[in-house]
Amino acid sequence: MAEALLEVSRLSRRFGAVDALKEVDFNVTAGEVHALIGPNGAGKTTFIHHVSGALQPDSGRIRFAGHDVTALSMHRRVSAGMARSYQITNIFPGLSALDNVALAVQGRNDAGSSFRFWRPVGREAALFDEAKGYLEQVGLQDKGGAAAGMLSHGEQRALELAMVLATRPKLLLLDEPMAGTGPEESARMVELIEQLARRVTILLVEHDMAAVFRLADRISVLVNGQLICTGTPDEVRNDAAVRRAYLGDHL
Amino acid sequence: MALYRAAPWQKPLSLALLLAALALPTALSALDQAFYIGFATRVLIFALAASSLNLVLGFGGMVSLGHAAFLGAGAYVAAICQQAGINEALIAFPLAMSVAGLFALVVGAVSLRTRGVYFIMITLAFAQMAYYLFVSARSWGGDDGLPLNGRMTLGGLPLASDDALFYAALLALVAAMALFGRLVDARFGRVLQAIRENETRMEALGYPVFRFRLVAFVLGGMVAGLAGALLANLTGLASPNLLQWTQSGTLLVMVIIGGVGYLYGGVVGAVILLMLEETLVGFTAHWHIVLGLLLLAVVLFAPRGVAALFGPARSDEHG
Ligand SMILES: Nc1ncnc2c1ncn2[C@@H]1O[C@H](COP(=O)(O)OP(=O)(O)O)[C@@H](O)[C@H]1O
Ligand SMILES: [Mg+2]
Numbered sequence: 001m002a003e004a005l006l007e008v009s010r011l012s013r014r015f016g017a018v019d020a021l022k023e024v025d026f027n028v029t030a031g032e033v034h035a036l037i038g039p040n041g042a043g044k045t046t047f048i049h050h051v052s053g054a055l056q057p058d059s060g061r062i063r064f065a066g067h068d069v070t071a072l073s074m075h076r077r078v079s080a081g082m083a084r085s086y087q088i089t090n091i092f093p094g095l096s097a098l099d100n101v102a103l104a105v106q107g108r109n110d111a112g113s114s115f116r117f118w119r120p121v122g123r124e125a126a127l128f129d130e131a132k133g134y135l136e137q138v139g140l141q142d143k144g145g146a147a148a149g150m151l152s153h154g155e156q157r158a159l160e161l162a163m164v165l166a167t168r169p170k171l172l173l174l175d176e177p178m179a180g181t182g183p184e185e186s187a188r189m190v191e192l193i194e195q196l197a198r199r200v201t202i203l204l205v206e207h208d209m210a211a212v213f214r215l216a217d218r219i220s221v222l223v224n225g226q227l228i229c230t231g232t233p234d235e236v237r238n239d240a241a242v243r244r245a246y247l248g249d250h251l
Numbered sequence: 252m253a254l255y256r257a258a259p260w261q262k263p264l265s266l267a268l269l270l271a272a273l274a275l276p277t278a279l280s281a282l283d284q285a286f287y288i289g290f291a292t293r294v295l296i297f298a299l300a301a302s303s304l305n306l307v308l309g310f311g312g313m314v315s316l317g318h319a320a321f322l323g324a325g326a327y328v329a330a331i332c333q334q335a336g337i338n339e340a341l342i343a344f345p346l347a348m349s350v351a352g353l354f355a356l357v358v359g360a361v362s363l364r365t366r367g368v369y370f371i372m373i374t375l376a377f378a379q380m381a382y383y384l385f386v387s388a389r390s391w392g393g394d395d396g397l398p399l400n401g402r403m404t405l406g407g408l409p410l411a412s413d414d415a416l417f418y419a420a421l422l423a424l425v426a427a428m429a430l431f432g433r434l435v436d437a438r439f440g441r442v443l444q445a446i447r448e449n450e451t452r453m454e455a456l457g458y459p460v461f462r463f464r465l466v467a468f469v470l471g472g473m474v475a476g477l478a479g480a481l482l483a484n485l486t487g488l489a490s491p492n493l494l495q496w497t498q499s500g501t502l503l504v505m506v507i508i509g510g511v512g513y514l515y516g517g518v519v520g521a522v523i524l525l526m527l528e529e530t531l532v533g534f535t536a537h538w539h540i541v542l543g544l545l546l547l548a549v550v551l552f553a554p555r556g557v558a559a560l561f562g563p564a565r566s567d568e569h570g
Contacts, residue, residue, distance in 0.1 A: 052455065078457035090455070092448045094253045103445050106438060107456040114458070115466065116438040117430070124438075147253065167457060 004063075005030040005171055005201050011050060011060030013225075020046040022225045024060070028171065033193075033202045035212045038222035044205045045087050047222065048175050051203070052084045053077045065170060079109055081170035085177055087205075089156045093149025097140055097159050100148050101131035104166035134162040138192060154185030161192065172202045178211060190214065213237075221245070252512060254444050255310070255435045258561070265428070265515070272421055276414040288413040289485065294525050295420040296481045299427055301505035301517030303474035306431055308503070309512035310440060311467040312447030316371050316499050317358065317378030321351040321472040323494030325479025327385065330397040330489035340405040340419070344480045351476020352469050354381070359468035363461055375496055385491040396490035403484055410484055420481050424518075427474050432514055443467050444512075504542075508549050510556025519558045 006028040013021040020043045028034045036044050049055040051062060053074035062070045069077050092100050105111055105127050121127065135141050138158040143151060148159055157177060164172060177193065178186045190211050193202065197215065206212050212219065213233050220230040223245045229236055236242055272295075276288050304318045328347035337343055362373040386394045402410040410416045434440045442463050446453045454460050483489045492498065501524070509520025527545065531538035553560050 054451075054455075073459075074454045075457050075459050078455060084455055086455075090449065090452050092445055092452060094448055095445070096253070099254060099441075103441065103453075104456050106442070107453075107458050109457075114438045114442050114463070117440075118433045118437055120433070120436040121438055121441055122436065163452075163456065 003030055004028065005065060006051065006203065007061075007063040008051065009061050009063075011047075011062065012058050013046060013050065013055065014058055015046075019225045021050070021057070024222070024225070024227050026220060026227060026230070028201060028203050029218075030170075030201055032217040033197045033204055033215050035204045035206060035216035035219045036222060037206065037209075037212055037219060042222045043225040044222055045175055046225075048084060048173050048203075048205060052082060052173055078107075078167060078169075081168075082173060083164040083167040083169035083171070084173035085157075085160045085164050085175060087175040087179060089153070089160055091148045091156060091160050091163065093147065095148055096145055097135060097148050097151065098128060098131055098144035100159055101134050101162050101166050102127045104163040105130050105134075108167055131166065134166045135159075137165065138162045139188065154181040154188075157181055157185070157189065158192075161189075165196070169200060172196065172200050174202060175205045176207060177204070178206060178208045186211070252444075252448065254441055255512060255514065257432070257436075257514060261514070269421075269425065276417055285413065288417050290525075290529060292413065292417045292420050292485055293482075294522055295417070295424050296478050296485060297502075297505065297525060298518040298521040299420070299424045299481070300475050300478035301502050301509065301521045302424075302427060302431060302515075303471045303478065303517070304502045305506045305509075305511065305513075305517040306434075306474070307468055307471035308506055309510075309516055310435055310447065311443050311464060311471075313363070313464060313468060314371050315362075315374040315468075315471075316496060316503065317374035317376075318471070318475055318502050319496070319498035320358070320378035320381045320494045321355055321475035322479040322482065322498065322502075323381065323385070323489070323491070324351045324354050325476030326483035326489035326493050327391065327397060327479075328476070329403070329480035329483040330399050331391065333399050333403065334397070338403050339407075340403045340410065340480070340484075343403055344477055347480035348473040348476045351479065352473035355469045355472025356465070358472075359465045363464050363468065375499070378494055378496060378499060382491055382494040382496075385494060391489075394491055396488045396492075399483055399487045399489070401487075416481075416484060420485075423477055423481060427477075428514070428518070435514060439463070439466070447512075504546065506556075508546065508557060510558030513556060513558035516556050516558045520556070523557065 004027040008024060008026040011021050011024040038044055050057050053072060061068060064080060064082060069080060106114055132144060135144055138161050140155060140158055140162065143155060148156065151159060178189055181189060186208065193215055204215060216233055218230060219233055219236040221228050221236060221242050228245060229239045229242050275291055279285055279287050300322050307313050307315055325347040328350045329343050332343040332346060358374060358377045362370050365373055385391060391397045402416060404410060405419055408415065410419055442458060446460050446463060450460055479493065505520030505524050506517050508523055510516030527542065528538060531541050
């Protein structure tokens with residue numbers, strides 16, 4: 001088996017009386033699209049929060065690209081090559097779409113220090129040229145000047161993806177990228193993720209089963225904070241426990 | 252909010268105002284109103300202090316209720332310098348900025364780990380602690396404050412005349428506004444504003460949010476320290492009252508009236524508030540009531556501050 005880009009071992013987290021994650025062992029192989037599915041409230045978003053560093057676990061380790069990142073803050077994990085989108089779109093609504101992406105480009109290690117106090121960013125054509133490229137990749141090339149908050153829901157999802165891409169991640173953490181988008185926008189998003197999958201490793205949380213089974217190389221199933229199964233789409237489809245717990249009525 | 256962008260007329264207008272300011276002492280003397288030069292200097296100094304708070308509050312989104320502590324620290328450093336025989340502003344002022352900046356570094360390093368009301372309370376608590384420290388410091392005059400024996404020199408030139416101090420304050424304000432004006436358009440300023448808009452997203456884009464905030468907080472503290480050192484020269488006294496929370500509140504009111512997050516918000520607010528005070532004090536001892544009404548009017552009719560009324564200083568597009 002190829003080397004694991006992300007290795008999560010025995011990750012646990014309680015919220016009061018709720019065991020949101022229970023001893024989760026999980027890994028993402030470099031190059032794959034690994035889908036994480038499970039019913040509402042299963043702990044998928046919580047899991048992404050822990051992988052990205054937004055939350056700290058009660059116990060367990062997280063290794064990324066060969067390093068233990070359990071104690072690293074979110075921004076350090078981003079520098080190390082993780083980037084995430086949020087279940088609820090997380091952008092800068094008051095800023096132009098182009099500025100949203102330009103900030104993402106500027107934040108990258110190789111873009112140079114942001115502790116620059118004198119030179120107007122307007123003169124840094126490279127930042128904006130690159131940002132335009134990412135807008136184009138997600139089909140927003142004509143919306144660069146619009147305030148991000150004025151874009152349609154689907155466009156905002158796409159914008160967030162452009163920002164995530166602009167960080168040039170090794171691992172993409174996508175939390176329900178299709179949530180709340182119409183069928184056309186969903187189809188676009190699936191296509192986009194399919195293209196991205198050729199270049200970058202993806203951990204995909206998604207409710208849209210058609211999309212999951214089309215995109216995923218492997219699928220893991222989380223129920224009540226416990227990982228009950230990991231395997232190829234066919235293995236997961238035919239797993240008795242999965243059928244009992246979750247998929248029965250979907251497939 | 253969008254990223255700050257100067258309105259096209261802002262540069263010519265500020266240059267015109269600068270020319271007017273340069274001519275002000277001469278004009279006032281010619282009109283036999285030289286008394287007002289001191290008042291104008293006070294306005295410049297508070298414009299500087301309020302602008303430094305606007306960097307922290309308006310561009311950084313950090314609601315500090317302890318900013319006057321840095322103003323006061325700067326004033327005391329100036330007075331203590333003089334007591335120690337250092338009468339040269341080129342030494343005393345950078346020292347005042349450094350001490351105020353170090354103080355801001357400590358306050359920021361602690362308080363910036365909290366958010367919202369906690370941040371407000373911790374900045375307030377630090378400022379009050381500093382206030383009581385100076386009140387109880389006998390060798391620095393206790394609650395009487397520490398007086399200066401005349402004004403300092405700047406590069407050997409005496410600041411004794413009101414005109415000289417006015418120009419020194421003007422120079423400081425122009426330098427600070429030039430820096431802030433560049434800064435908000437540079438990488439650092441854009442990051443700072445984006446953090447104000449969405450802290451989580453910035454962290455998730457790989458920015459060390461805490462560090463950016465802290466640098467802005469320290470920079471704001473340093474400029475407030477400079478204002479304090481100038482103020483001590485103007486009034487001839489470093490008083491613990493400068494560190495009081497009411498003083499922080501006054502700076503906050505200036506920024507809110509002038510325009511939170513507008514480059515000249517602090518300047519506009521300082522001019523309005525101090526002119527109002529100067530005028531109303533002559534008519535009624537209850538000028539604070541009028542001030543309250545003014546605040547109410549600003550909140551109702553110009554919720555983004557007076558500076559926001561003058562044209563589209565914000566834009567949603569990148570030029
Ligand atoms: N910050 C929190 N505080 C308390 N409980 C939480 C918190 N975040 C999530 N939970 C709980 O943890 C469980 C998992 O939630 P979540 O990760 O959002 O599920 P999913 O994304 O799979 O729908 C739910 O029961 C939810 O109510
Ligand atoms: Mg979720």
